[in-house]
Amino acid sequence: MLRTVNDVELANLHAESQVSLLQDCQRTINTPSTRFASIKILEPWFPDVNPQFARRNKRFFDRDVALFFIQLLSVLVLGFNLSVTIYALVRFGAHSNISDFLGAESGGSCALVKVWNRWLHFGINALSTILLGASNYCAQLLLAPTREEVNKAHSRSRWLDIGVQSFRNFRAVGPKRQILWAVLMLSSGLLHLFWNSAVFMANPVSKYSIGYVTADFVDDVQPWQRLASPDLEHIRNNTSTVRQLSNKDCIAEYAGRLSGLSSLLVVSSDVMMADERSFDEGNRQSSLIRNESTLVIAMDWRLNSDWMCTAWSTYGTRSKYTCTRKFLEPQAENWTVIQHHEDPNRTVSIKVDHCLVLDNLQDMQDRCVLRISKMILGLVTVLNLIKCVCIAQTVRMHNQFGIHRNVRAEPSDGSITAKPNNSVRTILNSKSHLDPVAPYLVTIGDAIASFLEEEDSHTKQCIFATKRDVENKGFWDTHRSYSNLAPERWYQAASRRRWIITMFLCAATIGTVGGLLRMTLSVQQAVGVDISLPSLWGYGFGAQQQWALALTGVTDHLGPSKGFFFSVFFANSFQVIISALYLLYNNLLTAMIVAAEWNDYISEPKTLRMSAPRGVQRSNYFLSLPYRYSVTLMILSGLLHWFISQSVFVVQTVAYVPKDTRPLSFVREPTLDISCIGFSSIGIILALSVGCLLVLSLLTIGFGSTYSARVVRTEDQQPQYTMPLVSTCSAAISANCHKHPEDTHCALMPLRWGFVKDVSHGNGGRFTFTTAVDLAYPEVIGGEVQMPYFSQVFTHARE
Secondary structure, eight states, X not given: OOOOTTTXXXXXXXXXXXXXXXXXXXXXXXXXXXXXXXXXXXXXXXXXXXXXXXXXXXXXXXXXXXXXXXXXXXXXXXXXHHHHHHHHHHHHOSSOSEXXXXXXXXXXXXXXXXXXXXXXXXXXXXXXXXHHHHHHHHHHHHHSOBHHHHHHHHHTTOOOBSSSOOHHHHHHSOHHHHHHHHHHHHHHHHHHHHGGGSEEEEEEEEOOEEXXXXXXXXXXXXXXXXXXXXXXXXXXXTTTTSEEEOHHHHHHHHTTOOSSOOOEEEEEXXXXXXXXXXXXXXXXXXXXXXXXXXXXXXXXXXGTTGGGGGGGOOTTSOOSXXXXXXXXXXXXXXXXXXXXXXXXXXXXXXXXXXXXXXXXXXXXXXXXXXXXXXXXXXXXXXXXXXXXXXXXXXXXXXXXXXXXXXXXXXXXXXXXXXXXXXXXXXXXXSSOEEOOOOSBOOSHHHHHHHHHHSOOTTSTTOSOXXXXXXXXXXXXXXXXXXXXXXXXXXXXXXXXXXXXXXXXXXXXXXXXXXXXXXXXXXHHHHTTOOOSHHXXXXXXXXXXXXXXXXXXXXXXXXHHHHHHHHHHHHHHHXXXXXXXXXXXXXXXXXXXXHHHHHHGGGTSOXXXXXXXXXXXXXXXXXXXXXXXXXXXXXXXXXXXXXXXXXXXXXXXXXXXXXXXXXXXXXXXXXXXXXXXXXXXXXXXXXXXXXXXXXXXXXXXXXXXXXXXXXXXXXXXXXXXXXXXXXXXXXXHHHHTOOOOXXXXXXXXXXXXXXXXXXXXXXXXXXXXXXXXXXOBOOOEETTEEOXXXXXXXXXXXXX
């Protein structure tokens, strides 16, 4: 029974087995040479070497299969976004931008809403990261040069990048691909800018009144002229029935709480009516020293407890400490509130004796709301549609022009009958003609195959070429010997400019975020907030806190609508920055991986890894990155986006005011709702940790790994040097890919890179990719490869 390459690949056989097989083929088909592998020799034993008859199954990362799934994914995400948008418009109408999706009237506790909010953002960031990866895949295809564009660049003594995106390639490709690439990248950035704020959580806040009274207020028979809230008068008239709280209990109930609180009187222990300390100009002996309300304007919600800590404030300023229960409870026994007056002599210091509370604390844990922005949902859907169109155009271009076609065999004088394994098969003539290879050189395997099957005349006189050689102005006019034999670090595969730009932007971003974290922690510590890790975790991952807000003055000044969109832009700007850094990071890593893949061909025979494989050629990974890199990078990138979404986020409040009824209840007051920017220190720490891990991993890979030759089989000759470091340079790749004229089908076979002798010209030859079984490695003397003379067979045989 015939065996396919899926069972055993020629490269996996021992050298003696290979020679034996080739000799058997020679006797069977009566061919004089077995030096180079060919379809005719191997097809009877390995039918899949002939792409025309190959039974190779499609794999997920074959380019046409991958493009199909990428397009399907983008359409499914578009369908999901469109369905949610239509549902929101039908259910809530189009008259307002923001609607309550879950919670409040629809039921559900704050804990449930928090869980929904957290995992919805996890899902959004997972989908946006997958779409970013898909967009990057298509963007790399769009900037992959065609062979014609490479030839044009080489004719002008220039070169293009293979396997990575670059502005060098952007300038070389046509305007249609430039526009598609730009729109694809822009849509990715805008999706990250808006998508996370399509869904957000709004927390309840409520209004109440505070009255500061003298110790003997029950003896006061005069009406309170400055009274603005009837709730305080009700407490005054019902002192025997309302709740009386000790200082400790009053602090425990009111400090740091934002909703469900009733109005109260704060009773002094040391101020009497006779002291004439009331702020009432008409009655300085009034028992009501002063009264005030929380939530007078929308932004006051964050100051809900500040009245309790006025001892640490001055006139016209808020308390320099955040008034939390943890901060204030140690002060309970000597709790003092100061009522500041513009006249310092009128300022009153009140030592609190107890509190009289109108009603019981109301549980508002069912008033949290998960909200959606229909405008942002619509914008996300439009951006998703644009991305789908760009991906579809990319798929169309590559399916029409970029997929390898099969080998077409043309027997010159009929067929030859062979009897391998006692069976009769038709063997193709060895001089088969290949259809043109894929015009898009997406992977380094595409480039090697293209240059082997169609020689590049601009580099055929070059014996050796590294990227450094090509960057030398004299490369196109001179021949170079190979003298840089020391194993090189992976980082040397990427240009200095690429390293500087990527590392500078990564360091700048990490430094900026680190500086912001230090500033926020310093501010929190200064206002009395515990910043130990357990406490930061306890405050909540992505949870709203009244002391963890930014740019509140700006959002308050802009108003509800403009303030909301300003918060969206600011909070998600970090997502856009990380998306851009992901592309730079991916490109830098890819450049090193491409060079590592290139260097492996000196160690063992391998089939080419193609974006559109033929016959026994291997399918690509996620383009140029192996799974262990690409999948890990996407997971860490997704986590980073999620952590950022929980580090800086849009905060919205759902405001309530008390009804004039008993028992206490609240009614919605939308005019006091507000949007602002919140941050979570523990979220920033997690995001910073993942960012540092990514950068350190890249540096470890780049500076800790070395390109080296290795012996895979003990029978093989040990190369004393690595392959020339071509990186992604098309001209350097081309210079090392001039095949022997008799090595007809080498691009379709397991290949190895080494010195191929020209047996008809003594010891002459050249370094190239080949299927030759007598591969050689010239010796090294004095740190330089001792090159035999350069055989003209390679340069003139096909002219």
